[in-house]
Amino acid sequence: MILYHPRLATELARFGIDLPLRDDRSDQVFALLKEQFPSLSPFSLESLISISREDIARVHDESFLENWFSEKGFLEETLKAYDCQKNLSTQEAPLEELRESILRQVSATYTSLEMALDSGFCFYLGGGMHHARRSFGSGFCPLNDIVIAIRKAQASGAIRKALVIDIDAHHGDGTAEVTLRDHSITTLSIHMAKGWPFDSELPLVSSDIDLPIEIGQEATYLKRLGDALSSIENCDFDCVVVVAGADPHERDELKSSEGLLLTKEQMLARDMLVYKWCRDQKIPQLWLMAGGYGKEAPSIYAQFILKILHLMG
Numbered sequence: 001m002i003l004y005h006p007r008l009a010t011e012l013a014r015f016g017i018d019l020p021l022r023d024d025r026s027d028q029v030f031a032l033l034k035e036q037f038p039s040l041s042p043f044s045l046e047s048l049i050s051i052s053r054e055d056i057a058r059v060h061d062e063s064f065l066e067n068w069f070s071e072k073g074f075l076e077e078t079l080k081a082y083d084c085q086k087n088l089s090t091q092e093a094p095l096e097e098l099r100e101s102i103l104r105q106v107s108a109t110y111t112s113l114e115m116a117l118d119s120g121f122c123f124y125l126g127g128g129m130h131h132a133r134r135s136f137g138s139g140f141c142p143l144n145d146i147v148i149a150i151r152k153a154q155a156s157g158a159i160r161k162a163l164v165i166d167i168d169a170h171h172g173d174g175t176a177e178v179t180l181r182d183h184s185i186t187t188l189s190i191h192m193a194k195g196w197p198f199d200s201e202l203p204l205v206s207s208d209i210d211l212p213i214e215i216g217q218e219a220t221y222l223k224r225l226g227d228a229l230s231s232i233e234n235c236d237f238d239c240v241v242v243v244a245g246a247d248p249h250e251r252d253e254l255k256s257s258e259g260l261l262l263t264k265e266q267m268l269a270r271d272m273l274v275y276k277w278c279r280d281q282k283i284p285q286l287w288l289m290a291g292g293y294g295k296e297a298p299s300i301y302a303q304f305i306l307k308i309l310h311l312m313g
């Protein structure tokens with residue numbers, strides 16, 4: 001029900017990529033869970049279901065894939081996806097290891113989706129790369145693991161229709177773009193009204209349901225999210241993927257998420273609202289970490305997961 005392994009961290013610093021994303025945030029969440037549930041153990045990496053290039057090609061275009069799987073092209077795509085201005089001057093490890101690490105993480109997202117379909121609920125302590133678009137990575141998101149996992153599950157016949165509920169502070173623009181005109185995947189995003197995407201040249205793409213929250217409108221957040229979920233007709237989804245960023249929290253340390261400042265209590269209420277809606281609709285739910293920056297982020301994820309673990313006894 002919880003998918004975690006220390007080797008699923010990206011360890012970006014080893015590749016010379018300096019980001020405010022704490023590489024150890026999954027470890028910290030897991031440690032907080034273990035304090036109350038000592039029997040929890042890391043997932044066995046041998047049991048991950050591998051993602052093939054064909055799986056990725058259901059989401060990303062061929063010229064991007066050719067680049068991504070070549071040595072020179074991968075460096076280019078990496079600099080773009082992680083917003084690095086310069087070369088990776090402090091790089092200690094070969095970039096192929098980063099490629100393998102990203103593929104392992106996408107495999108973990110897919111494996112978590114299978115676990116959610118089996119048991120009704122899974123939280124993967126990773127994943128949620130919602131800014132990756134069809135032909136390039138963006139906003140720290142090299143590949144769109146969310147839609148790769150959904151389309152792989154569709155191709156296997158395990159699911160037909162999916163709903164993505166994106167509650168990260170930033171708009172789920174990549175997911176919206178890669179699922180445009182795909183009626184088998186419905187997207188809902190609640191996010192800061194302004195501040196993303198950074199790049200004004202990037203074409204804006206709307207989700208099926210977009211709920212932009214203006215600065216100072218935090219008090220309306222839970223009602224708007226609840227109303228939007230209630231208004232969804234034909235809830236015949238075979239799964240929900242929740243892109244559960246912790247960056248709407250008021251103490252998140254990423255500058256670009258300052259447009260949304262929810263309290264720790266509001267964050268838990270947000271998560272429980274989504275959890276209960278899925279549970280009441282009897283739809284299996286997969287939760288992914290997405291964005292969450294700085295020293296408080298682990299406690300935001302942990303407060304929700306602990307609540308669910310206690311509920312499930």
Ligand SMILES: [Zn+2]
Pocket residue numbers: 168169170245247257290291292
């Ligand atoms: Zn974010």
